[in-house]
Every structure is written in structure tokens, then in C-alpha cells.
Amino acid sequence: MPQPLSPPSPVHVxxxxxxxxxxxxxxxxxxxxxxxxxxxxxGQVRREQPRIDLLLCTxxxxxxxxxxxxxxxxxxxxxxxxxxxxxxxxxDEARVMTEVAPELVQAVTDIGAWRIVxxxxxxxxxxxxxxxxxQLLVLDQALNGAGERxxxxxxxxxxxxxxxxxxxxxxxRNADELLRRLRSYPQVKALLWGHIHQEWDEVRxxxxxxxxxxxxxxxxxxxxxxKVSEEQPGYRWLRLHADGRLETGVERARDFVVKLDFDxxxx
Numbered sequence: 545m546p547q548p549l550s551p552p553s554p555v556h557v558x559x560x561x562x563x564x565x566x567x568x569x570x571x572x573x574x575x576x577x578x579x580x581x582x583x584x585x586x587g588q589v590r591r592e593q594p595r596i597d598l599l600l601c602t603x604x605x606x607x608x609x610x611x612x613x614x615x616x617x618x619x620x621x622x623x624x625x626x627x628x629x630x631x632x633x634x635x636d637e638a639r640v641m642t643e644v645a646p647e648l649v650q651a652v653t654d655i656g657a658w659r660i661v662x663x664x665x666x667x668x669x670x671x672x673x674x675x676x677x678x679q680l681l682v683l684d685q686a687l688n689g690a691g692e693r694x695x696x697x698x699x700x701x702x703x704x705x706x707x708x709x710x711x712x713x714x715x716x717r718n719a720d721e722l723l724r725r726l727r728s729y730p731q732v733k734a735l736l737w738g739h740i741h742q743e744w745d746e747v748r749x750x751x752x753x754x755x756x757x758x759x760x761x762x763x764x765x766x767x768x769x770x771k772v773s774e775e776q777p778g779y780r781w782l783r784l785h786a787d788g789r790l791e792t793g794v795e796r797a798r799d800f801v802v803k804l805d806f807d808x809x810x811x
Contacts, residue, residue, distance in 0.1 A: 548654040551597040555656040555784040561602040561738030562758035567610035575805025578760040585759045596626035602738040603633025603700030614644040631662040633700040657786040659693040661686045665701045673701025673716040694788040756780040
């Protein structure tokens with residue numbers, strides 16, 4: 545088991561997700577430079593969150609799975625001065641991510657009164673997600689061994705229907721297996737993910753279900769077909785209390801000007 549991190553309560557956590565960086569610093573999605581937008585969001589986090597005990601980076605850190613993109617992501621986010629954990633998304637390559645930052649790709653982190661579990665839901669060559677048997681085993685062992693710790697479980701793909709018809713087929717294919725396990729453990733307080741490039745917050749069966757805007761382009765909520773929103777990029781903050789309470793919110797980069805070019809390469 546990992547050496548526990550022991551910050552004072554509550555534990556201050558920040559989530560960054562779906563940065564989609566390229567090897568080329570000038571790389572863009574729909575005309576938006578993804579390194580610039582990530583740098584802007586990181587700067588905002590630095591101003592608004594003076595204390596960060598753990599940084600959770602929940603997939604699609606890269607668009608092209610290049611060494612250079614992961615190095616850039618690490619450099620940009622290291623300015624926050626916080627320990628970080630990465631997990632892969634459908635645009636990532638777990639092997640390359642691990643080669644670049646092996647110390648950041650850890651499945652289980654104990655911090656304060658909480659256990660954070662990072663699950664790899666990426667499927668090689670696919671956009672949808674699936675938790676393979678080895679990942680379900682990681683989850684079972686982590687929850688069985690959590691003791692009195694409260695648990696926050698993280699993955700990349702959405703495990704619930706968010707009302708976007710085009711996104712539904714590229715979610716987590718075996719979500720029922722995941723949710724059945726989570727419901728069996730009362731210490732599981734929340735499930736956190738990325739992938740959908742928009743905010744989500746609801747409670748089901750006593751578990752908080754949370755998703756977070758991308759640090760680059762946003763997808764329009766409740767859209768039948770692929771549709772991009774011109775909302776600003778953002779991040780999520782969380783406060784994990786010793787008694788199991790969780791406070792959280794999303795902050796947008798309100799001063800970041802979103803200018804999209806729909807004739808340029810897209811998502």
C-alpha cells in the first residue's frame with residue numbers, strides 16, 4: 545500500500561481533465577491552442593487555490609499520446625506545487641504516460657481520512673471505455689482494504705447517461721459492474737470522471753457523481769449530435785472532510801476568450 549499523505553482536514557483537491565495537448569506547442573482543437581488554455585486554467589487555479597493537497601488529472605491529458613505532450617502537461621501543472629495522480633483517457637497511451645511520469649500513475653492514494661482510487665477505463669483503439677478484469681480487481685482490493693477511510697473513485701469515461709445522445713455510446717460499457725461494486729461499500733462517497741467536457745453533479749444511492757469541464761473546448765450539454773459549446777474552460781475543486789462530507793464546485797476561466805474555428809481540425 546502507498547505511504548499515506550497526511551494534510552490537515554479537510555483535504556484540498558483539484559481536478560484537471562481533458563487537456564488534449566499535442567507534441568507541437570502550437571497544436572489546436574477547433575482553432576483553440578490547448579497548451580494556452582491549460583496554462584490559463586493552471587494560472588487561475590494557482591490564484592484561487594493557495595493550498596492543494598492533491599491534483600487529480602483524469603485522462604485525455606494528450607491528444608496525440610506523444611512523449612512531448614506528457615512532458616508539457618507535467619511541466620505546466622508542476623507550477624501548482626502539489627502531488628499529482630494521472631490516469632489515461634481514450635486519447636492517451638498508458639505506456640507512454642507511465643514512461644514519462646511513473647511516480648504519478650498510481651492506482652491508490654491514501655490522503656488524510658480518504659482513499660483515492662484511480663481506474664484505467666481506456667480501451668486501446670476505442671473511444672468508449674471499459675474496466676478490464678484487472679481494474680475491477682484493483683477496485684475490489686482497494687475498497688476491501690480501505691478500512692475506515694472514505695473513498696473517492698476516479699475514472700475517465702462517464703458511467704451514467706448525461707442526456708447527450710452522441711456521447712452515450714462512448715461511455716463506460718460495463719458501468720453496471722462498477723456501480724454495483726460501489727453500492728456495496730458505504731465508505732464510497734463519490735465517483736469522479738472527465739471525458740464529457742462539461743459539468744455534472746448529482747447524487748445516486750448516496751454516492752456523489754461528478755464530472756468536470758475540459759481545460760480546452762467544451763461540449764454542449766443535452767445535445768443530440770456532436771455540438772461544441774463556447775463556454776470557457778475550467779477545473780473542479782473538492783474539500784474532503786474527515787467525517788466523509790464532500791464539498792465541491794467548478795470554476796470557469798471567465799477572462800479566457802474562446803475563439804473557435806470550425807474549419808480547422810476538431811475533436
